[in-house]
Amino acid sequence: MILQNVQDGTARLAGKALRLVWGKNKPVTITVVVVVGVMKIWSYVKKQERRRRWNNAGKDVVVLHIPPRGFFCPNISPFAVKLETYVRMAEIPYVVDHEEPFGPKGKTPWITLNGEDVGDSQMIIEKLAAKFGKEFDAHLSPEEKAVAHALRVMVDEYFFWCLGVFRFGRERGRHLAYNTSLPWIFRPFMPMFINQYLEATKVQGVGRHSYREVDELGRKCLQSLSAWLGEKPFMMGASPTDVDAAVFGLLTRDVFCPPVSDYTRMLEKDYRNLHALCHRIKEKFWPDWDKCLDLKGRDRVLRMMERGKCSS
Incomplete structure:
Protein backbone atom coordinates (compact mmCIF):
# COMPACT_ATOMS: atom_id res chain seq x y z
CA MET A 1 0.00 0.00 0.00
CA ILE A 2 2.83 2.41 0.88
CA LEU A 3 4.66 1.70 -2.36
CA GLN A 4 1.57 2.07 -4.50
CA ASN A 5 0.58 5.41 -3.00
CA VAL A 6 4.12 6.67 -3.45
CA GLN A 7 4.24 5.43 -7.05
CA ASP A 8 0.92 7.11 -7.86
CA GLY A 9 2.06 10.38 -6.30
CA THR A 10 5.40 10.22 -8.13
CA ALA A 11 3.64 9.59 -11.45
CA ARG A 12 1.36 12.61 -10.98
CA LEU A 13 4.29 14.87 -10.10
CA ALA A 14 6.28 13.58 -13.07
CA GLY A 15 3.36 14.30 -15.39
CA LYS A 16 3.03 17.88 -14.17
CA ALA A 17 6.78 18.42 -14.43
CA LEU A 18 6.82 17.05 -17.98
CA ARG A 19 4.05 19.41 -19.12
CA LEU A 20 5.85 22.35 -17.56
CA VAL A 21 9.16 21.49 -19.21
CA TRP A 22 7.47 20.89 -22.61
CA GLY A 23 6.10 24.40 -22.55
CA LYS A 24 9.52 25.90 -21.81
CA ASN A 25 12.03 23.69 -23.63
CA LYS A 26 10.94 21.08 -26.18
CA PRO A 27 14.41 19.54 -26.86
CA VAL A 28 14.87 18.86 -23.16
CA THR A 29 11.39 17.39 -22.99
CA ILE A 30 12.12 15.05 -25.91
CA THR A 31 15.30 13.92 -24.20
CA VAL A 32 13.40 13.25 -20.97
CA VAL A 33 10.75 11.29 -22.87
CA VAL A 34 13.43 9.15 -24.53
CA VAL A 35 15.12 8.48 -21.18
CA VAL A 36 11.82 7.59 -19.55
CA GLY A 37 11.01 5.30 -22.47
CA VAL A 38 14.33 3.51 -22.14
CA MET A 39 13.76 3.11 -18.41
CA LYS A 40 10.30 1.66 -19.03
CA ILE A 41 11.71 -0.83 -21.54
CA TRP A 42 14.44 -1.78 -19.07
CA SER A 43 11.82 -2.20 -16.33
CA TYR A 44 9.70 -4.41 -18.62
CA VAL A 45 12.70 -6.59 -19.51
CA LYS A 46 13.63 -6.99 -15.83
CA LYS A 47 10.06 -7.90 -14.97
CA GLN A 48 10.01 -10.56 -17.65
CA GLU A 49 13.28 -11.93 -16.29
CA ARG A 50 11.74 -12.11 -12.82
CA ARG A 51 8.66 -13.81 -14.26
CA ARG A 52 10.82 -16.47 -15.90
CA ARG A 53 12.67 -16.98 -12.64
CA TRP A 54 9.40 -17.39 -10.71
CA ASN A 55 8.05 -19.84 -13.27
CA ASN A 56 11.27 -21.85 -13.02
CA ALA A 57 11.13 -22.11 -9.23
CA GLY A 58 9.95 -25.70 -9.60
CA LYS A 59 6.68 -27.57 -9.80
CA ASP A 60 4.46 -26.92 -6.78
CA VAL A 61 7.01 -24.53 -5.26
CA VAL A 62 5.36 -21.40 -3.90
CA VAL A 63 7.01 -18.10 -4.78
CA LEU A 64 6.09 -15.88 -1.86
CA HIS A 65 6.12 -12.18 -2.78
CA ILE A 66 6.54 -10.09 0.37
CA PRO A 67 8.11 -6.79 1.51
CA PRO A 68 11.76 -6.79 2.68
CA ARG A 69 12.66 -8.51 5.93
CA GLY A 70 12.10 -6.66 9.17
CA PHE A 71 14.66 -5.88 11.85
CA PHE A 72 13.08 -7.71 14.81
CA CYS A 73 10.45 -9.91 13.13
CA PRO A 74 10.47 -11.53 9.68
CA ASN A 75 8.22 -8.91 8.12
CA ILE A 76 6.56 -5.60 8.91
CA SER A 77 3.39 -6.81 7.16
CA PRO A 78 1.25 -8.89 9.54
CA PHE A 79 -0.34 -10.67 6.58
CA ALA A 80 3.06 -11.60 5.17
CA VAL A 81 3.97 -13.12 8.56
CA LYS A 82 0.60 -14.88 8.65
CA LEU A 83 1.03 -16.43 5.21
CA GLU A 84 4.65 -17.44 5.66
CA THR A 85 3.80 -19.01 9.00
CA TYR A 86 1.00 -21.02 7.39
CA VAL A 87 3.32 -22.22 4.59
CA ARG A 88 5.78 -23.37 7.23
CA MET A 89 3.03 -25.07 9.24
CA ALA A 90 1.93 -26.90 6.10
CA GLU A 91 5.54 -27.75 5.13
CA ILE A 92 4.94 -26.48 1.61
CA PRO A 93 8.16 -25.76 -0.31
CA TYR A 94 8.58 -22.06 -1.03
CA VAL A 95 11.03 -19.37 -2.05
CA VAL A 96 10.86 -15.68 -1.16
CA ASP A 97 10.80 -12.75 -3.57
CA HIS A 98 11.22 -9.18 -2.30
CA GLU A 99 11.42 -7.44 -5.69
CA GLU A 100 7.67 -7.21 -6.33
CA PRO A 101 5.87 -7.22 -2.98
CA PHE A 102 2.57 -5.96 -4.43
CA GLY A 103 0.57 -8.31 -6.61
CA PRO A 104 -2.22 -8.16 -9.18
CA LYS A 105 -4.73 -6.90 -6.59
CA GLY A 106 -2.38 -4.21 -5.36
CA LYS A 107 -1.96 -6.03 -2.04
CA THR A 108 0.83 -7.75 -0.22
CA PRO A 109 1.55 -10.63 0.15
CA TRP A 110 0.80 -12.59 -2.99
CA ILE A 111 2.15 -15.78 -4.54
CA THR A 112 3.07 -17.34 -7.84
CA LEU A 113 2.43 -21.08 -8.03
CA ASN A 114 3.12 -23.02 -11.22
CA GLY A 115 2.87 -19.81 -13.22
CA GLU A 116 -0.41 -18.67 -11.62
CA ASP A 117 -0.62 -15.49 -9.52
CA VAL A 118 -2.86 -15.46 -6.45
CA GLY A 119 -3.52 -12.51 -4.12
CA ASP A 120 -4.96 -12.00 -0.61
CA SER A 121 -3.41 -13.96 2.25
CA GLN A 122 -6.58 -15.81 3.26
CA MET A 123 -7.53 -16.75 -0.30
CA ILE A 124 -3.97 -17.98 -0.80
CA ILE A 125 -4.16 -20.10 2.34
CA GLU A 126 -7.45 -21.64 1.25
CA LYS A 127 -6.08 -22.41 -2.21
CA LEU A 128 -2.90 -23.97 -0.82
CA ALA A 129 -4.86 -25.95 1.77
CA ALA A 130 -7.03 -27.49 -0.95
CA LYS A 131 -4.16 -28.17 -3.36
CA PHE A 132 -1.74 -29.68 -0.86
CA GLY A 133 -4.31 -31.31 1.44
CA LYS A 134 -3.33 -29.05 4.36
CA GLU A 135 -6.75 -28.12 5.70
CA PHE A 136 -5.84 -27.92 9.37
CA ASP A 137 -9.44 -27.40 10.45
CA ALA A 138 -10.69 -30.61 8.78
CA HIS A 139 -10.95 -32.35 12.15
CA LEU A 140 -13.07 -29.61 13.70
CA SER A 141 -16.82 -29.87 14.16
Whole structure:
Protein backbone atom coordinates (compact mmCIF):
# COMPACT_ATOMS: atom_id res chain seq x y z
CA MET A 1 0.00 0.00 0.00
CA ILE A 2 2.83 2.41 0.88
CA LEU A 3 4.66 1.70 -2.36
CA GLN A 4 1.57 2.07 -4.50
CA ASN A 5 0.58 5.41 -3.00
CA VAL A 6 4.12 6.67 -3.45
CA GLN A 7 4.24 5.43 -7.05
CA ASP A 8 0.92 7.11 -7.86
CA GLY A 9 2.06 10.38 -6.30
CA THR A 10 5.40 10.22 -8.13
CA ALA A 11 3.64 9.59 -11.45
CA ARG A 12 1.36 12.61 -10.98
CA LEU A 13 4.29 14.87 -10.10
CA ALA A 14 6.28 13.58 -13.07
CA GLY A 15 3.36 14.30 -15.39
CA LYS A 16 3.03 17.88 -14.17
CA ALA A 17 6.78 18.42 -14.43
CA LEU A 18 6.82 17.05 -17.98
CA ARG A 19 4.05 19.41 -19.12
CA LEU A 20 5.85 22.35 -17.56
CA VAL A 21 9.16 21.49 -19.21
CA TRP A 22 7.47 20.89 -22.61
CA GLY A 23 6.10 24.40 -22.55
CA LYS A 24 9.52 25.90 -21.81
CA ASN A 25 12.03 23.69 -23.63
CA LYS A 26 10.94 21.08 -26.18
CA PRO A 27 14.41 19.54 -26.86
CA VAL A 28 14.87 18.86 -23.16
CA THR A 29 11.39 17.39 -22.99
CA ILE A 30 12.12 15.05 -25.91
CA THR A 31 15.30 13.92 -24.20
CA VAL A 32 13.40 13.25 -20.97
CA VAL A 33 10.75 11.29 -22.87
CA VAL A 34 13.43 9.15 -24.53
CA VAL A 35 15.12 8.48 -21.18
CA VAL A 36 11.82 7.59 -19.55
CA GLY A 37 11.01 5.30 -22.47
CA VAL A 38 14.33 3.51 -22.14
CA MET A 39 13.76 3.11 -18.41
CA LYS A 40 10.30 1.66 -19.03
CA ILE A 41 11.71 -0.83 -21.54
CA TRP A 42 14.44 -1.78 -19.07
CA SER A 43 11.82 -2.20 -16.33
CA TYR A 44 9.70 -4.41 -18.62
CA VAL A 45 12.70 -6.59 -19.51
CA LYS A 46 13.63 -6.99 -15.83
CA LYS A 47 10.06 -7.90 -14.97
CA GLN A 48 10.01 -10.56 -17.65
CA GLU A 49 13.28 -11.93 -16.29
CA ARG A 50 11.74 -12.11 -12.82
CA ARG A 51 8.66 -13.81 -14.26
CA ARG A 52 10.82 -16.47 -15.90
CA ARG A 53 12.67 -16.98 -12.64
CA TRP A 54 9.40 -17.39 -10.71
CA ASN A 55 8.05 -19.84 -13.27
CA ASN A 56 11.27 -21.85 -13.02
CA ALA A 57 11.13 -22.11 -9.23
CA GLY A 58 9.95 -25.70 -9.60
CA LYS A 59 6.68 -27.57 -9.80
CA ASP A 60 4.46 -26.92 -6.78
CA VAL A 61 7.01 -24.53 -5.26
CA VAL A 62 5.36 -21.40 -3.90
CA VAL A 63 7.01 -18.10 -4.78
CA LEU A 64 6.09 -15.88 -1.86
CA HIS A 65 6.12 -12.18 -2.78
CA ILE A 66 6.54 -10.09 0.37
CA PRO A 67 8.11 -6.79 1.51
CA PRO A 68 11.76 -6.79 2.68
CA ARG A 69 12.66 -8.51 5.93
CA GLY A 70 12.10 -6.66 9.17
CA PHE A 71 14.66 -5.88 11.85
CA PHE A 72 13.08 -7.71 14.81
CA CYS A 73 10.45 -9.91 13.13
CA PRO A 74 10.47 -11.53 9.68
CA ASN A 75 8.22 -8.91 8.12
CA ILE A 76 6.56 -5.60 8.91
CA SER A 77 3.39 -6.81 7.16
CA PRO A 78 1.25 -8.89 9.54
CA PHE A 79 -0.34 -10.67 6.58
CA ALA A 80 3.06 -11.60 5.17
CA VAL A 81 3.97 -13.12 8.56
CA LYS A 82 0.60 -14.88 8.65
CA LEU A 83 1.03 -16.43 5.21
CA GLU A 84 4.65 -17.44 5.66
CA THR A 85 3.80 -19.01 9.00
CA TYR A 86 1.00 -21.02 7.39
CA VAL A 87 3.32 -22.22 4.59
CA ARG A 88 5.78 -23.37 7.23
CA MET A 89 3.03 -25.07 9.24
CA ALA A 90 1.93 -26.90 6.10
CA GLU A 91 5.54 -27.75 5.13
CA ILE A 92 4.94 -26.48 1.61
CA PRO A 93 8.16 -25.76 -0.31
CA TYR A 94 8.58 -22.06 -1.03
CA VAL A 95 11.03 -19.37 -2.05
CA VAL A 96 10.86 -15.68 -1.16
CA ASP A 97 10.80 -12.75 -3.57
CA HIS A 98 11.22 -9.18 -2.30
CA GLU A 99 11.42 -7.44 -5.69
CA GLU A 100 7.67 -7.21 -6.33
CA PRO A 101 5.87 -7.22 -2.98
CA PHE A 102 2.57 -5.96 -4.43
CA GLY A 103 0.57 -8.31 -6.61
CA PRO A 104 -2.22 -8.16 -9.18
CA LYS A 105 -4.73 -6.90 -6.59
CA GLY A 106 -2.38 -4.21 -5.36
CA LYS A 107 -1.96 -6.03 -2.04
CA THR A 108 0.83 -7.75 -0.22
CA PRO A 109 1.55 -10.63 0.15
CA TRP A 110 0.80 -12.59 -2.99
CA ILE A 111 2.15 -15.78 -4.54
CA THR A 112 3.07 -17.34 -7.84
CA LEU A 113 2.43 -21.08 -8.03
CA ASN A 114 3.12 -23.02 -11.22
CA GLY A 115 2.87 -19.81 -13.22
CA GLU A 116 -0.41 -18.67 -11.62
CA ASP A 117 -0.62 -15.49 -9.52
CA VAL A 118 -2.86 -15.46 -6.45
CA GLY A 119 -3.52 -12.51 -4.12
CA ASP A 120 -4.96 -12.00 -0.61
CA SER A 121 -3.41 -13.96 2.25
CA GLN A 122 -6.58 -15.81 3.26
CA MET A 123 -7.53 -16.75 -0.30
CA ILE A 124 -3.97 -17.98 -0.80
CA ILE A 125 -4.16 -20.10 2.34
CA GLU A 126 -7.45 -21.64 1.25
CA LYS A 127 -6.08 -22.41 -2.21
CA LEU A 128 -2.90 -23.97 -0.82
CA ALA A 129 -4.86 -25.95 1.77
CA ALA A 130 -7.03 -27.49 -0.95
CA LYS A 131 -4.16 -28.17 -3.36
CA PHE A 132 -1.74 -29.68 -0.86
CA GLY A 133 -4.31 -31.31 1.44
CA LYS A 134 -3.33 -29.05 4.36
CA GLU A 135 -6.75 -28.12 5.70
CA PHE A 136 -5.84 -27.92 9.37
CA ASP A 137 -9.44 -27.40 10.45
CA ALA A 138 -10.69 -30.61 8.78
CA HIS A 139 -10.95 -32.35 12.15
CA LEU A 140 -13.07 -29.61 13.70
CA SER A 141 -16.82 -29.87 14.16
CA PRO A 142 -19.08 -27.50 12.17
CA GLU A 143 -19.54 -25.41 15.32
CA GLU A 144 -15.78 -25.21 15.92
CA LYS A 145 -15.21 -24.25 12.29
CA ALA A 146 -17.72 -21.44 12.70
CA VAL A 147 -15.87 -20.18 15.79
CA ALA A 148 -12.52 -20.43 14.01
CA HIS A 149 -13.87 -18.45 11.08
CA ALA A 150 -15.33 -15.76 13.35
CA LEU A 151 -12.07 -15.42 15.29
CA ARG A 152 -10.02 -15.17 12.12
CA VAL A 153 -12.32 -12.51 10.65
CA MET A 154 -12.18 -10.54 13.90
CA VAL A 155 -8.39 -10.58 13.77
CA ASP A 156 -7.94 -9.87 10.05
CA GLU A 157 -10.82 -7.50 9.41
CA TYR A 158 -11.34 -5.69 12.72
CA PHE A 159 -8.46 -5.92 15.17
CA PHE A 160 -6.11 -5.05 12.31
CA TRP A 161 -7.76 -1.62 12.04
CA CYS A 162 -7.53 -1.04 15.79
CA LEU A 163 -3.78 -1.64 15.60
CA GLY A 164 -3.56 0.60 12.54
CA VAL A 165 -5.25 3.53 14.30
CA PHE A 166 -2.76 3.20 17.14
CA ARG A 167 0.32 2.90 14.92
CA PHE A 168 -0.52 5.47 12.29
CA GLY A 169 -2.81 7.74 14.31
CA ARG A 170 -1.36 8.04 17.78
CA GLU A 171 2.17 6.96 16.84
CA ARG A 172 2.28 8.55 13.34
CA GLY A 173 4.14 5.57 11.90
CA ARG A 174 6.93 5.61 14.47
CA HIS A 175 7.12 1.79 14.47
CA LEU A 176 8.25 1.79 10.83
CA ALA A 177 11.54 3.51 11.66
CA TYR A 178 12.30 0.85 14.27
CA ASN A 179 11.43 -2.17 12.18
CA THR A 180 12.06 -1.77 8.47
CA SER A 181 14.19 0.11 5.96
CA LEU A 182 12.28 2.62 3.87
CA PRO A 183 14.10 3.89 0.76
CA TRP A 184 14.79 7.62 1.00
CA ILE A 185 12.53 8.33 -1.97
CA PHE A 186 9.48 7.14 0.00
CA ARG A 187 10.14 9.12 3.17
CA PRO A 188 8.75 12.48 1.96
CA PHE A 189 5.52 10.69 1.07
CA MET A 190 5.01 9.12 4.49
CA PRO A 191 2.74 11.91 5.84
CA MET A 192 0.57 11.53 2.74
CA PHE A 193 0.38 7.76 3.21
CA ILE A 194 -0.45 8.08 6.90
CA ASN A 195 -3.26 10.52 6.18
CA GLN A 196 -4.66 8.26 3.45
CA TYR A 197 -4.50 5.29 5.80
CA LEU A 198 -6.34 7.19 8.52
CA GLU A 199 -9.00 8.19 6.00
CA ALA A 200 -9.38 4.48 5.16
CA THR A 201 -9.93 3.71 8.86
CA LYS A 202 -12.77 6.24 8.86
CA VAL A 203 -14.35 4.56 5.85
CA GLN A 204 -14.03 1.23 7.65
CA GLY A 205 -15.50 2.83 10.78
CA VAL A 206 -12.96 2.22 13.53
CA GLY A 207 -11.14 5.46 12.73
CA ARG A 208 -14.21 7.54 13.62
CA HIS A 209 -13.75 6.81 17.32
CA SER A 210 -11.42 8.49 19.80
CA TYR A 211 -8.06 6.87 20.52
CA ARG A 212 -9.28 5.82 23.94
CA GLU A 213 -12.36 4.18 22.43
CA VAL A 214 -10.27 2.37 19.80
CA ASP A 215 -7.91 1.10 22.50
CA GLU A 216 -10.93 -0.35 24.29
CA LEU A 217 -12.15 -2.00 21.09
CA GLY A 218 -8.71 -3.53 20.63
CA ARG A 219 -8.61 -4.67 24.23
CA LYS A 220 -11.94 -6.46 23.78
CA CYS A 221 -10.52 -8.30 20.78
CA LEU A 222 -7.54 -9.47 22.83
CA GLN A 223 -9.81 -10.39 25.71
CA SER A 224 -11.98 -12.52 23.42
CA LEU A 225 -8.96 -14.28 21.90
CA SER A 226 -7.44 -14.86 25.33
CA ALA A 227 -10.69 -16.20 26.81
CA TRP A 228 -11.14 -18.63 23.94
CA LEU A 229 -7.52 -19.80 24.02
CA GLY A 230 -7.59 -20.45 27.75
CA GLU A 231 -4.99 -23.06 28.57
CA LYS A 232 -5.07 -24.77 25.17
CA PRO A 233 -1.75 -25.04 23.30
CA PHE A 234 -3.31 -23.46 20.20
CA MET A 235 -6.45 -21.51 19.40
CA MET A 236 -8.51 -24.52 18.35
CA GLY A 237 -6.95 -27.18 20.54
CA ALA A 238 -3.92 -29.41 20.54
CA SER A 239 -2.80 -28.62 16.98
CA PRO A 240 -2.42 -25.32 15.12
CA THR A 241 -4.76 -24.07 12.41
CA ASP A 242 -4.73 -21.03 10.14
CA VAL A 243 -6.33 -19.03 12.99
CA ASP A 244 -3.06 -19.38 14.88
CA ALA A 245 -1.17 -18.06 11.86
CA ALA A 246 -3.53 -15.06 11.69
CA VAL A 247 -3.20 -14.29 15.42
CA PHE A 248 0.57 -14.67 15.27
CA GLY A 249 0.81 -12.38 12.25
CA LEU A 250 -1.13 -9.57 13.92
CA LEU A 251 0.57 -9.84 17.33
CA THR A 252 4.16 -10.40 16.20
CA ARG A 253 5.14 -6.74 16.18
CA ASP A 254 3.75 -6.08 19.66
CA VAL A 255 5.38 -9.18 21.13
CA PHE A 256 8.80 -9.08 19.47
CA CYS A 257 9.40 -5.60 18.06
CA PRO A 258 10.10 -2.14 19.46
CA PRO A 259 8.82 0.32 20.42
CA VAL A 260 6.79 -0.90 23.38
CA SER A 261 3.12 -0.21 22.67
CA ASP A 262 -0.06 -0.16 24.73
CA TYR A 263 -0.84 -3.54 23.18
CA THR A 264 2.55 -4.88 24.26
CA ARG A 265 1.69 -3.97 27.83
CA MET A 266 -1.75 -5.57 27.55
CA LEU A 267 -0.23 -8.82 26.27
CA GLU A 268 2.47 -8.93 28.93
CA LYS A 269 0.19 -8.06 31.82
CA ASP A 270 -3.37 -9.17 31.07
CA TYR A 271 -3.24 -11.67 28.20
CA ARG A 272 -0.18 -13.70 28.93
CA ASN A 273 -1.55 -16.82 27.27
CA LEU A 274 -1.59 -14.97 23.92
CA HIS A 275 1.94 -13.74 24.59
CA ALA A 276 3.00 -17.33 25.29
CA LEU A 277 1.16 -18.55 22.17
CA CYS A 278 3.27 -16.25 19.99
CA HIS A 279 6.48 -17.55 21.54
CA ARG A 280 5.25 -21.13 21.10
CA ILE A 281 4.54 -20.57 17.40
CA LYS A 282 7.89 -18.86 16.91
CA GLU A 283 9.79 -21.73 18.50
CA LYS A 284 7.86 -24.40 16.62
CA PHE A 285 7.71 -22.93 13.12
CA TRP A 286 10.50 -20.34 13.02
CA PRO A 287 13.66 -22.13 14.22
CA ASP A 288 15.60 -19.93 11.76
CA TRP A 289 14.02 -16.70 13.06
CA ASP A 290 17.28 -14.72 13.22
CA LYS A 291 18.21 -15.80 9.70
CA CYS A 292 14.95 -14.27 8.48
CA LEU A 293 15.74 -10.82 9.89
CA ASP A 294 17.56 -7.79 8.54
CA LEU A 295 20.26 -8.06 11.19
CA LYS A 296 22.19 -5.01 10.00
CA GLY A 297 19.08 -2.90 10.41
CA ARG A 298 18.39 -4.44 13.81
CA ASP A 299 21.91 -3.71 15.03
CA ARG A 300 21.64 -0.12 13.81
CA VAL A 301 18.40 0.42 15.72
CA LEU A 302 19.83 -1.19 18.85
CA ARG A 303 22.83 1.14 18.71
CA MET A 304 20.52 4.14 18.32
CA MET A 305 18.48 2.97 21.31
CA GLU A 306 21.64 2.60 23.37
CA ARG A 307 22.66 6.14 22.47
CA GLY A 308 19.22 7.38 23.43
CA LYS A 309 18.25 8.59 19.94
CA CYS A 310 15.12 6.50 20.08
CA SER A 311 13.39 5.00 23.06
CA SER A 312 11.09 2.05 23.45
